[in-house]
Amino acid sequence: MTPRNESEVAAAIVESTGPVRVMGGGTRPIGRPVPGEALSVAGLSGISLYEPGALTLVAQAGTPVAEIEAALAKENQRLAFEPMDHRTLLGTKGTPTIGGIVAANVSGPRRIAVGACRDFLLGVRFVDGAGQIVKNGGRVMKNVTGYDLVKLMCGAYGTLGVLTEVSLKVLPRTETQASLILHDATPEQAVAAMSAAFGSPFEVTGAAHDGTETVIRIEGFTGSVAYRAGELKKLLSAFGPVDVLDDAEASAARWRAMRDVTPLTKADGDIWRISVRPSAAPGMIAGLPSGSTYMMDWGGGLIWAAVPAGTDLRTHLGDTSGHMTLIRGTADVPTFQPEAAPLAALSAGLRAKFDPNGILNKGIMG
Amino acid sequence: MEMPTPNAAIISRKAQIVERLREVLPDDAVIDDVAETRAYECDGLSAYRCPPLCAVLPASTQEVSAVLKICHELDIPVVPRGSGTSLAGGAMPTADAVILGVAKLNDVLETSYEDRMIRVQTGRTNLSVTGAVETDGFFYAPDPSSQLACAIAGNIAMNSGGAHCLKYGVTTNNLLGVTMVMMDGTVVEIGGAHLDSGGLDLLGVICGSEGQLGVVTEATLRILHKPEGARPVLMGFDSSEVAGACVSDIIKAGVLPVAIEFMDRPCIEVCEAFAKAGYPMCDALLIVEVEGSEAEIDEQLEKIIAIAKTHNPVELREAKNADEAGRIWLGRKSAFGAMGQVNDYMCLDGTIPVSALPEVLRGIQDLSKKFGLDVGNVFHAGDGNMHPLILYNANKPGDLELCEEMGAEILKLCVKVGGCLTGEHGVGIEKRDLMNVQFDPVDLEAQMAVKDVFDPKWLLNPAKVFPLETSQTRRAA
Numbered sequence: 001m002t003p004r005n006e007s008e009v010a011a012a013i014v015e016s017t018g019p020v021r022v023m024g025g026g027t028r029p030i031g032r033p034v035p036g037e038a039l040s041v042a043g044l045s046g047i048s049l050y051e052p053g054a055l056t057l058v059a060q061a062g063t064p065v066a067e068i069e070a071a072l073a074k075e076n077q078r079l080a081f082e083p084m085d086h087r088t089l090l091g092t093k094g095t096p097t098i099g100g101i102v103a104a105n106v107s108g109p110r111r112i113a114v115g116a117c118r119d120f121l122l123g124v125r126f127v128d129g130a131g132q133i134v135k136n137g138g139r140v141m142k143n144v145t146g147y148d149l150v151k152l153m154c155g156a157y158g159t160l161g162v163l164t165e166v167s168l169k170v171l172p173r174t175e176t177q178a179s180l181i182l183h184d185a186t187p188e189q190a191v192a193a194m195s196a197a198f199g200s201p202f203e204v205t206g207a208a209h210d211g212t213e214t215v216i217r218i219e220g221f222t223g224s225v226a227y228r229a230g231e232l233k234k235l236l237s238a239f240g241p242v243d244v245l246d247d248a249e250a251s252a253a254r255w256r257a258m259r260d261v262t263p264l265t266k267a268d269g270d271i272w273r274i275s276v277r278p279s280a281a282p283g284m285i286a287g288l289p290s291g292s293t294y295m296m297d298w299g300g301g302l303i304w305a306a307v308p309a310g311t312d313l314r315t316h317l318g319d320t321s322g323h324m325t326l327i328r329g330t331a332d333v334p335t336f337q338p339e340a341a342p343l344a345a346l347s348a349g350l351r352a353k354f355d356p357n358g359i360l361n362k363g364i365m366g
Numbered sequence: 367m368e369m370p371t372p373n374a375a376i377i378s379r380k381a382q383i384v385e386r387l388r389e390v391l392p393d394d395a396v397i398d399d400v401a402e403t404r405a406y407e408c409d410g411l412s413a414y415r416c417p418p419l420c421a422v423l424p425a426s427t428q429e430v431s432a433v434l435k436i437c438h439e440l441d442i443p444v445v446p447r448g449s450g451t452s453l454a455g456g457a458m459p460t461a462d463a464v465i466l467g468v469a470k471l472n473d474v475l476e477t478s479y480e481d482r483m484i485r486v487q488t489g490r491t492n493l494s495v496t497g498a499v500e501t502d503g504f505f506y507a508p509d510p511s512s513q514l515a516c517a518i519a520g521n522i523a524m525n526s527g528g529a530h531c532l533k534y535g536v537t538t539n540n541l542l543g544v545t546m547v548m549m550d551g552t553v554v555e556i557g558g559a560h561l562d563s564g565g566l567d568l569l570g571v572i573c574g575s576e577g578q579l580g581v582v583t584e585a586t587l588r589i590l591h592k593p594e595g596a597r598p599v600l601m602g603f604d605s606s607e608v609a610g611a612c613v614s615d616i617i618k619a620g621v622l623p624v625a626i627e628f629m630d631r632p633c634i635e636v637c638e639a640f641a642k643a644g645y646p647m648c649d650a651l652l653i654v655e656v657e658g659s660e661a662e663i664d665e666q667l668e669k670i671i672a673i674a675k676t677h678n679p680v681e682l683r684e685a686k687n688a689d690e691a692g693r694i695w696l697g698r699k700s701a702f703g704a705m706g707q708v709n710d711y712m713c714l715d716g717t718i719p720v721s722a723l724p725e726v727l728r729g730i731q732d733l734s735k736k737f738g739l740d741v742g743n744v745f746h747a748g749d750g751n752m753h754p755l756i757l758y759n760a761n762k763p764g765d766l767e768l769c770e771e772m773g774a775e776i777l778k779l780c781v782k783v784g785g786c787l788t789g790e791h792g793v794g795i796e797k798r799d800l801m802n803v804q805f806d807p808v809d810l811e812a813q814m815a816v817k818d819v820f821d822p823k824w825l826l827n828p829a830k831v832f833p834l835e836t837s838q839t840r841r842a843a
Binding site: 051052053054055056075076105107111112115116118119128132133134135136138139140141142143144145146147148149150151152154155156159160171172173174175191192195198199200201203220221223224227228275276277278279298301302321322323325335336337339340342343346347349350353354365 | 478479480481482483503504524525527531532535536538539548552554555556558559560561562563564565566567568569570571573574575591592593594613614615617618619620621622658659661662665666669717718719720721746749750751784785786787788789790791792793797801804805806808809810812813815816817818819820831
């Protein structure tokens with residue numbers, strides 16, 4: 001099914017006789033395999049509104065991310081949450097769509113400083129499992145009118161409705177950037193250095209560790225970046241020699257690689273994504289099975305781990321206070337962190353309300 | 367403002383209900399004396415008052431759970447209350463409802479600078495969260511004007527904003543986790559000290575649900591290191607259109623100020639008379655504040671001032687020191703107080719696309735003439751969050767109703783140009799009956815379905831957010 005507009009999406013849902021597999025560009029095959037006929041939103045494409053002076057963009061769900069990024073670049077703006085491109089890590093082809101990014105709440109390194117996709121999502125239109133067209137939120141930056149179903153739809157992997165249109169807050173591109181690099185830090189030292197950087201007034205917009213190097217990013221106007229690079233260099237010297245990468249292009253390339261988790265793309269085995277408080281990250285990394293490789297983003301708040309195929313990492317690491325997601329792999333475990341019983345009941349209750357026949361991306365989040 | 371007819375059967379059982387509540391709470395934590403319950407008869411929307419059946423002040427999550435379990439069993443509506451500063455009537459009770467106040471829950475439970483988080487009980491005031499970490503250079507970013515008094519519980523319920531959210535976001539962007547008690551007494555933990563969890567974003571829908579989904583007793587909040595400094599610049603223009611164009615140009619130029627505040631002539635005049643901040647008499651005034659080191663501030667202000675100059679400002683005043691910065695903010699910060707001295711007023715908070723600013727300001731002026739009520743405009747211009755202050759006389763019969771009618775027209779205009787009814791105050795009872803202007807029945811049905819899941823009996827703050835007739839069958843069930 002490739003509907004061309006919202007009413008055709010609604011008609012397709014109403015007429016469906018069995019489960020429906022909702023698809024954007026198909027570049028992020030995360031979650032359990034889903035039964036049913038494919039419904040692609042690729043036919044719903046195009047930017048319907050873009051007001052640079054109001055920092056707002058509205059687009060159809062199937063709009064390619066590249067098209068949006070190009071339109072924003074023309075006005076010197078960007079998607080500040082820096083959405084990851086999963087194609088390299090997951091070996092997928094196809095065209096990432098904005099609807100896919102929203103459905104999976106995809107963010108990148110700058111999430112730690114400015115927020116995730118869900119924080120930039122101002123409004124949605126969607127077709128629920130009964131074929132009804134629903135809207136929530138809007139196109140303004142502050143909006144507390146009624147319940148925030150916008151957040152609920154973001155990261156729901158299409159299980160509560162088929163997204164047809166999304167409205168996003170965008171931000172100015174910064175004039176330049178620089179990165180500070182520490183070498184050969186242990187996970188403990190890396191997290192300590194990254195925490196020190198975030199615990200300074202110097203507005204760090206990225207802090208990652210690729211297993212050997214710790215990279216800290218600052219962005220802004222030229223004078224400001226030079227000043228903060230100097231101050232942070234002094235601050236971080238306590239953790240070892242610090243290199244400053246002040247070539248903006250080279251720094252940006254470094255962060256694209258971090259964003260797309262390229263340090264792990266060649267790794268064998270299963271890929272896990274672990275959201276955790278930064279102070280707990282070193283302990284968790286120490287507990288990874290032998291033969292694992294890892295990288296950290298978000299100042300240690302996000303661990304990407306490549307572990308031997310089939311490992312049930314949750315059981316292996318024992319009880320943790322964070323959240324572990326199996327992004328790529330063979331382990332026969334739930335993709336997402338199982339919820340405590342009362343929360344699982346709430347989630348199931350919400351799915352039953354928004355998708356009463358249980359047809360939308362059935363079981364994908366199981 | 368219409369409220370549902372209180373359930374007489376509940377009121378007649380008051381003694382019995384109070385007795386049950388005293389079984390799980392200390393005697394003095396259950397307030398049933400009629401005179402004492404008057405302390406809870408209204409919130410910041412003080413035009414509407416109704417003493418509750420009784421009020422309870424639990425001191426722990428367990429006590430909150432015990433109270434809710436009893437109310438759930440006896441089918442008694444519960445109205446959660448933070449500090450009662452809501453401007454939308456979010457904490458206004460009905461005569462058959464138990465007020466559940468979180469004022470006794472005000473401890474800091476954990477602080478971690480390494481993880482940049484603080485965990486607090488939600489009766490703690492907004493400003494005292496920053497107070498707990500500021501000596502170490504950190505702060506909690508959302509800053510509603512009522513921050514001295516308002517509680518984190520209310521901030522979460524209303525998804526509160528503030529003057530600085532252009533840069534730092536509102537409550538939902540700074541909330542990492544909660545402990546929440548469901549109406550049936552079940553205690554749930556959502557999120558934590560880590561960032562985004564997988565699974566459905568329950569935290570996202572709880573924040574801003576106006577106390578209708580559960581009672582949040584503990585919250586994990588994101589804290590940030592303070593910038594080195596901040597400095598405002600004041601600029602005056604001879605029309606609101608020009609000021610609006612200047613805001614848009616600043617944003618397009620890639621400068622992201624921490625705040626852009628706007629005042630129109632009526633507001634400038636009242637504030638100047640009250641605070642004597644030395645504001646220029648002009649049609650529109652902007653206060654733009656940026657952060658960083660001295661040199662970084664200079665770099666940003668240089669760009670902002672260059673843009674402002676292309677719009678022929680009638681006044682351009684850069685603060686050279688803390689004293690001058692204070693004077694620039696003085697008038698803006700006393701705006702509401704100044705208006706209150708002159709008159710009774712109603713403060714709206716509809717939000718609009720910044721591009722629609724001139725059209726909406728013109729529309730407000732037309733409405734002001736039509737209704738014969740003066741309006742001052744002071745608002746967060748960077749994010750389009752308006753604050754029209756409609757002046758009326760509370761002692762003049764019919765004036766409040768006239769003011770409300772005019773307020774409704776302004777909010778309809780906000781929706782018409784692509785905005786919304788409320789940007790940061792919440793719907794409460796105040797904007798409840800306007801929800802149909804912004805939403806179709808199917809949209810409201812989807813929102814109410816969420817409440818059906820969290821609170822199937824519709825006992826938590828039931829007469830808020832949704833138009834009464836829309837929620838009628840659910841509340842009566």
